[in-house]
Amino acid sequence: MDTEPRLELIIGTMFSGKSTELIRRLRRYEVVGYEVHLFKPQIDDRYSATRVVSHDQLQKESIAVQCAQDIASSLKPTTSLRRIIGIDEVQFLDSEVVSLCNAYANEGKIVLAAGLLKDFRDKFFTFSDGKKTMADLLAVADSINYFSALCTQADGNRSCGKQATRVQRFVDGEIAPVDSPVVLVGGKEAYAPRCRKHYVFYA
Template sequence: MFIEPNISGERRGSIEVICGSMFSGKTEELIRRLKRAKIANLRVEIFKPKLDVRYDVQNIVSHDTNAILSSPIDNSQTILLLHGEADVIGIDEAQFFDDQLPEVCDQLALKGIRVIVAGLDMDFTGKPFGQIPFLLAKADYITKLHAICVKCGHIANYSYRRQQHNSAQFLLGEKDLYEPRCRKCYYEKA
């Protein structure tokens, strides 16, 4: 990622979006960037949706169990209340937040804060998921990550739901419910 040099000395904010399918390493990348910001002695605040309790109620945890402390919240407006004096704000599972998240991220970036958002870009039906498309449109930097297809070993960018009888868009799960697939294997549905 290229960061423009700051000649004037004023603090410039930005929005970074990390997206991809399940098991592509989005949360791992978010944690890596946030830990690097902490090493640089930047003030970091981290948020996740309160409904995401798969690994831990409070921590953001990647599939390989790397973790970082976060604040679980009910809605994106709460970030504006809790960000304090943060230089960097991390937001995980952005697809589960309300439709105010892109505006909240814009407001934070305008205050000179580096905002790093991670989330699924498509749901299990292959359609754009939640607020991620709107965040991608506003992003200064975008990182699209890929998993490995469990059927053929090629690059996977789809999250295949193994239980096709449940049509709810929000169904929290891991490898018991989802698997990464390439386009060909996703559409074969076998």
């Protein structure tokens, strides 16, 4: 197993298996004795307040945090390099998470962060304080894995099924106005993966 310190990003669209992949990677480290700390923003309480649960119900205990500083506060200092820091739904935290992840990797730790690259408008997701975007996190990462979903647009009596690299948001069954709030945590009733052909772009 590669134990070089680094910041690994698991990014992509909704419904692409990011949380599943994050949990899978963290478990591999746990099996060989790493101390794994998994965090997730408080805002994301779709399934559980204290666990990360993927859409396919894979789950792992986590610590809910309000901001990036809460991650630093909850980790007791250690000289052990066998500590892995996992963050799910990283895009919902504040901009400080960028320097925090970078600092941990510089200290010799392995940081795995999963999150949405772009919002429903197809723009880089902006952190909660509006100062930085996911593009800034990409800039300090050592490895980036991009995950896409499959387009669910109806095509005759089946779904399109092409690679979906975007997510369309619907409000009351209609495509969401461009000025609707960026953060609106929901499930399949509000968002759907779309391929380039079926995603309705905003001007």
